[in-house]
Amino acid sequence: MNQVQTTVASEYSSEINKIPIEHRFNPYSDNGGTVLGIAGKDFAVLAGDTRQSEGYSIQSRYEKKIHNVGDNILMTANGFAADGVELIDQFKQQLKWYKFDNQNQKLKIGSAARYIQHLLYNKRFFPFYVHTLIAGLDDDGKGAIYSYDPVGSYEREQCRAGGAAASLIMPFLDNQVNFKNQMIPGTNENKTIEFLELDEVIKLVRDAFTSAGERHIYVGDGLEILIVTKEGVRTEYYPLKRD
């Protein structure tokens, strides 16, 4: 195997050695946490736990992760916390400029979604290490969730879980929101998709997070749910296990 040879300085400044460089600095870390978005008929929710961790340490039991960025848009970027904060800050800043440049026009959720793709894709060679979700209402007033991978590939979905416990929650959501693998009893047909009501969605979200909290060390402490309707944004908080 060929090792990369690079020139570095030795203690004697005139002497040059060819030795492999060890790059110890890793600009990323994983701050855990998990997030989840579900779109309803005339609402959308974005939920996340409030724990922030680093390794086996809990840094904070309450650090805000779901942000109301304005214009009835909710946003979260879960994964490496510093990148998450930066992405959301950049978007908030650009939203301000958008409104300033366009007679205070409201930013549509579809435009916000595309714009965030650009923010992520422009940094694809040094990506924001986050799973991004936004939630809002579309032009018809229907709930909308958009989800992204770290380099900006995105898609509108009915529901999506992201972050540490995504793999635990997503199958549950497939089953409970999109009725995957649910048959109509006595027939051979799949159950048809129908919109859930808000109270049902809240129940699902709480169940998803209490279950994830049981099984995943990076999930716990608190659950914050932000709900967007045509009336605006409201927040609910439920404690989770702190172990």
Place this chain on the structure above:
Amino acid sequence: MNHDPYYWGRPSDEVYGQYNYNIANAKNVEQHNQNNSNFPKMNTQQPIITGTSVISSKFKNGIIIAADNVGSYGSLMRFNNIERLIKVGSQTIVGISGDISDLQYIQRILDELEIQQEVYDNDGGDFLIAPNVHEYLSRVMYNRRSNMNPLWNSIIVAGFDSEKKPFLRYVDLLGVTYHASTIATGFGSHLAIPLLRNLIPENKDYINVNEEQAKKVIEDSMRVLFYRDARSGEVYSYAVIRLNEETGKIEFEFNKKTKVEDQKWRFAKDIRGYGSTQH
């Protein structure tokens, strides 16, 4: 035209091509543009002289923060006179652990920040408060990590916010930030946080804790750290920033050369093994 006086009188690049800096042996000019160095550009890959934990806690009407005075060179106690708590403005303390040369750089940029914000033409404007200082530092830290040239530190910013409520927030070499009622860096996050969270289980609970209680737990934590963190020292500094509820004024107390008290070493005489020569 380039209005920097150092460029005045130079033939223009468009007409005469790039300026030849070797004229008159002017090698020191514009070295940053020349890039004729024999070495690749190198950035920090590891800290050299380091400071260990900083620990801090909110209490009802204020905040307390402590850090010892040791500067370690690997496992060598290289210095014992390093002040790692930096006062910024009139009511903020920045506690820094990690690389000491980066600490000194941060100290310098914070002094420049203070001069720019508080000395220049502050025509009855706002003064620096802790959230400002934290935001500034977190931008610096995140930008440096994004250029793969980090400042190798974990930092705690302690003070008051604009509503005169205690403010405590962390930022590190990756630009990761968080808030909590008790924060500790390094070994402190393992050894001191359990003691501090015992006093303040939930973030909001700090309002039930008074200064004496917080101070005692900080003292206990410093003792535990001295016992068990091999890179810690016996002498430390601590600062208390409190809101005097009667006068509405913010009081600042900076204590240096505090010693770890109430150490108990009686168990030492019973130690067997581990290289002990006792039988």
Place this chain on the structure above:
Amino acid sequence: MKSTNIYLTSIGTGYDLSNSVFSPDGRNFQVEYAMKAVENGGTSIGIKCKDGIVLACEKIINSKLLVPGKNKRIQTVDRHLGVVYSGLLPDGRHFVNRCREESQSFKSIFKIPIPVPNLLDRIGLYVQNYTCYNSVRPFGIVGIIGGIDDNGSHLYMVEPSGSFWGYSGAATGKGRQIAKSELEKLKFDDLNIKDAIKQAARIISLAHEDNKDKDYELEISWCSKEFTNGKHEFIPIELLEEAKKFAEEDEGDEDEDEEEGEGEGEGEGEDTEMN
């Protein structure tokens, strides 16, 4: 007047159009014209006494709509350094910015606050640069820089030419002649800083006599080991009021002296400035 003649002879010869070109008799007219801009500016003075320095200026109020007590003319360069200037205000702002850059650069390299003479070396060089190239014009200000360092208090005045001199009492701007002759009467060796403040207020008020149709606001700052812990600050409002009162009371008795002083000063001033 002598000066008028000097200028008349130069106009139209072309030597007054550019920096970087001397006239046949060895003068840089742009620099001298810059001095003219200063001569129309509001009066600024500086006093050095044994325990500190005082800066003061007559801030002409061009509009009643300006907020009283704001739009400060005296500026702080570093904790221990203050600047006041007369002439083109934007030039002054740029001048102060450069002073600040130099001070921060010095401190970042050497850890200690910049000693006052050191700052003047640097800033003098910078101002001089603006007299050497035809694409720029000289600074339209005279700056008075005062401060305290380890060697005690210092007071300097920088001219558009880039030359700077240390003073015990410095004055520039419209009322400089009166101010200078008043400053000359002060006993700097035993003047304490609180008296210097009163004198500054009195001198600014006297220097304003010729310009009575315009309103002005008095700005005074100080830098003292004893009272400001070595920091450059505006004086507290009580001291300012006290100084103003002192100046008012004094105004009546000073009338005669003042006229004398003015005559004397005028002659002297022309000589030095047109040399």
